[in-house]
Amino acid sequence: MKLLEIKNISKSFLNKKVLDGINLEIEGGEISSIFGYSGEGKSTMLKIICGILKQDCGDVILNAKNINNLESYERRTPLVMDEPLLFPNMNVIENIKFGLKLNINKRNLINNIGKNKKIFYSPREIMELLGITGLEKRYPSEISMGQAQRVSLARALIVNPEIILMDEPFSNLDIISKTKVRKLIKDVNRELKISILLVTHDIEDVVNLSDKMFILNDGKIQDSGHPKEVLRKPSSIDTAFLIGTENILGGVISEIDRNNNLIKVKVKVRNGNTHTGVIMEADFQGNFETGEQVFLAVRPEEIIILREDREASKPVRENRLSGKIISSIFTSRMMEISIKSEENLELKVLIPFHAYEVMHLFEGKTVKVSLKKSSIHLIKKKKTVKNSISP
């Protein structure tokens, strides 16, 4: 059953439309995330769901019940924000128990006992699950950011929420705490069967945690689905940019061969003043016509740099190009390589550092690359594009 349904929600601030007819559905027991640039109204969305802000129009439906007219304290949709926001006058255990002292939660507890359901967890159980046992008597100023964020999560869990709303919960954490808290959230979701709606601008959070993702851009949900699917097959060029599909090439479909599962696209390349074309082959994808203008999106980690010392296997023979490495940057986990092909196509490639070393790659080296047919995703060219790219 749908746990949370957002129907046609719009919200404007000072004539700027932040949310424009948002629709989304969230299943119970899942982690869902809303992903988008900063300032795109993701937090506004959460504030509307938990009742801190009122939407201009549209409905919020929780458990098949319209909660538009409920105050935030009646909604049972606790927030966890980017800062822990613990009550400074209370120690850790008092912070966690805060919700239990409130009348509305006491009433809920009594109702649940009547139904013989054990849903409420004791502060001890929650603290144990989150690994913060032993901090009971400490004050918020005496614990680390990562611990405080876990206390914040515990404080939300204790009220037996319908869904926990998280607004960039990792953005202020160092990388170690981040990994830890991410795992804890996954555990909480799995063990307590608690639904979570996460808002983030970090694609890592989305891919790591969520069962379903929504991409919010320009006040609209541009894409939704399982993160892996959305990542591989963005439906619009804006989405493709947003999720880090750095290789986006403009082209025209020259041939569609449904029987052989093939689409050929002539990719335009500007060579000085003249345009030349490179034919690329992709797996068949529906709804395209010959002669149609399209974009090809290829994720940088899907491009293969061929090893010189080995015979190429079948897939890597597809869409072969030869080019020169024009730059290579060491990022925290991967090497980010820019390659300029002989045809003047520029491609970004991500490979693990050890591969970079094993293959003796360096700037200026000429390499062969392959774009697998299955890795090329076609996007219809219909909307005006924010970031300019040469078609």
Add this chain to the structure above:
Amino acid sequence: MPLNKNKIFDILVYIISFLFFATLILLLSGIFFQTSIHIFMKELKDVGLWNSIFLSFKLSFIVIIINLIIGIPIAYVLSFKKGKISFLLDLISALPLTTSPLVVGFAVLITMGSLNPIGKFFIDNGIKFVFTPQGIVLVQLIISFPFFVNIVKTSFDSINRKMLNLSKTLGASSFDVLFKIIIPLSYNGIIAGLAMSWSRSIGEYAATQMVSGVIPKITETAPIEVFVKTSYGNYPAAITIAGILMIISLFFLGIFKYFNYKIKTNA
């Protein structure tokens, strides 16, 4: 070591501050030079003196209790409900700070007089504000509550709004938020505000004088007693009461400064 410009600057600010403090202390403590321990102790045995001081304490205590009851909601509105109304409320509630206390007292005297429709309404219903203790409470309330409201508002302003919003999503109603979070976090501000308004109310003279009618034991507060004793030429008695008032305000100021300092270090 040669004097550079910064040294000269330091010396100048210290000299000016020191001169000012010395003058102020001399002026205020000067009254004690004209008395002796012996006279002081003798005057302390005067029942009239204690009557006026107890009266001042009693009335100002009532004033701060009313302040506490109405001041917190007003401070709440001013701090959390920002809008056109709160601006107006802010303006009106701060007006007594800039208006002469004499004018405030005069306004109450006229408004609550029997010739005024408002005053007539109250008098007809058996409530008299002119020449009565409740009249004194009323004017002292008007004079002192801006101090309380302002300090409490400042204290409310320093509370993290995101934290309050978050607490609502945990199930806290506005009552819970006020009593379980806002007030506990503002204890220092509330105590500082109470000390300030109490001190202001105990020492209030001009407005009180307008509505008091100087009835011994009933409306003759300590500051009025100082004036009355002075006008009779009974300086030793006036000095004694003035001395006690000064010690009281020093005490309240101490409380205020202590808790005000704590607000700042907390925020």
